[in-house]
Amino acid sequence: MMKQSHAGNQARSAWSQYWELDGAREQRAVGGPRYRGAFEQFWRDELEAEFDARANLKVLDAACGDGAVTRQCVEIWQGHPDCALELHATDCSERALASIEALSLPVDPALVVADAKALPYAEASFDCVLSQCGLEYAGIEAFAAAASLVADGGRLMALVHHDHGLIHQECGAHHDMLSAIDESGVFKQGKALFDLQRLRDRGEVLPQVVDDAAADLGRELAGLLAGLDVYPRDGARQHAERLLQDYSMLCRRHGAYAPDQACQWLDFHQGALTAFRLRMESMMAAGQGEAELRQLEAVIDDAGLRQIETGTLRAADTGEPLAWSLSACAA
Ligand SMILES: C[S@@+](CC[C@H](N)C(=O)[O-])C[C@H]1O[C@@H](n2cnc3c(N)ncnc32)[C@H](O)[C@@H]1O
Incomplete structure (x- = not known):
């Protein structure tokens, strides 16, 4: 079984307190200054391919925190001015979303406070549903919920905490x-x-x-x-x-x-x-092992997504695992 971390109220308020802190975003980003590059490279590769392939892209960043992936999505879109981007981002922490709002990005993301297992959107609403070390905090149901939001031809892409990673x-x-x-x-x-x-x-x-x-x-x-x-x-x-x-x-x-x-x-x-x-x-409770990753694949498959691919994101210097990567397509 996938670990059901279900970040409780205490943990959620700990996250809110964290997002209230001032401080360099790069210090706070998942992976910190040392490994952030590997996370960014993953999204660059994935999102460049999406922007290259489409004239319109509607994206959701789920459990977005202060918008590490949301911001990167906007940066990559700036190199694809012919593609129309509609961007949405959710997190359980209002403070996290407020810090995205304060950025005044060139594309204004629609921000909604929501638990990742109860995302307030109609089925098949998005071309891309993304999550960087986020969905797993809400438990396995969050992956089923995220998968149901992917429109035909669209993709779910996630990096997931690794229970033996750095x-x-x-x-x-x-x-x-x-x-x-x-x-x-x-x-x-x-x-x-x-x-x-x-x-x-x-x-x-x-x-x-x-x-x-x-x-x-x-x-x-x-x-x-x-x-x-x-x-x-x-x-x-x-x-x-x-x-x-x-x-x-x-x-x-x-x-x-x-x-x-x-x-x-x-x-x-x-x-x-x-x-x-x-x-x-x-x-740590959100960290997933190999068996739990298989469980995730099964849930995503049940939700009707295909071409499910999982892998390991590794540190460039030591090759040790940082996170699991997961991607799947809606037929
Ligand atoms: C490790 S951070 C990742 C944030 C962001 N995706 C990033 O890469 O910087 C985990 C995020 O999950 C959020 N979170 C925790 N439990 C959640 C839940 N049940 N539903 C939605 N968001 C949750 C936290 O507020 C936090 O922003």
């Missing part, structure tokens, strides 16, 4: 690192420190008690920081190191901060860390 491994390492911080209790300890500081301000505990608690927490944070050495030296680790360094500073200079302000800082960063961990969990 991205899966990175997510696993990030998840373990974030869990180690989240579960260490340092945020709770920080709250307790600033509760003590409130008591000290009212003269109910001695300053030494607060200083001792700060020193204990400082040692915990130093231990966590040193423990990050076992994780790959990448953007997520840098992010975690910065957080722990800032937190250590807050702890050292605890007397300089108003407890309410410090607790707000702690709540914000714990919330962001938990959201990051939940997002990693949802990505």
Whole structure:
């Protein structure tokens, strides 16, 4: 059976929180700066062929995030001015769609907030239904739903999370690192420190008690920081190191901060860390194995699509798997 990740409410809100973040799109794109090129090459090859073959193209990018594939589709279309493009994009996160809207692309995509297994379109509405590491978050039904939207002569094309791929491994390492911080209790300890500081301000505990608690927490944070050495030296680790360094500073200079302000800082960063961990969990749960890929082919076949082709998108440098590729045609 295909893994039914069915990103729950928590995971969906973790994604929304992610799409709210400012930051370079290329850092956020699936595959990150290192592997993004392989993903882009796949879509370039697939979409160039579609634009070459048609005078009109109606495209849906399902679970589009902040529009990595939507944007690429527009870029490729700009090299085919004779082809009329109608572009639609959906995601469960309104924030993700808002960031596409803010781009003011030369072709305005019609944006709809929707769960990928309940896409609000009539059957056979699109020439191309695309998804980059998206449909699998909504479970196998999303592939059947996407297949039903493909018009005669049209295609479904998807890149799907691979449960042994490099991205899966990175997510696993990030998840373990974030869990180690989240579960260490340092945020709770920080709250307790600033509760003590409130008591000290009212003269109910001695300053030494607060200083001792700060020193204990400082040692915990130093231990966590040193423990990050076992994780790959990448953007997520840098992010975690910065957080722990800032937190250590807050702890050292605890007397300089108003407890309410410090607790707000702690709540914000714990919330962001938990959201990051939940997002990693949802990505790993969405990873599909060989047997699950066969299941996907069967569902797409049942939906009436033919010429079903699956393959493995691989990293150019190591040849290791990044994602599954899947394409199928409506007769
Ligand atoms: C790995 S991201 C990929 C986004 C985009 N396709 C890209 O390549 O950058 C997964 C996306 O699936 C969305 N998502 C998660 N569960 C979903 C669901 N049940 N229905 C629709 N979208 C979902 C998330 O909001 C997120 O934008």
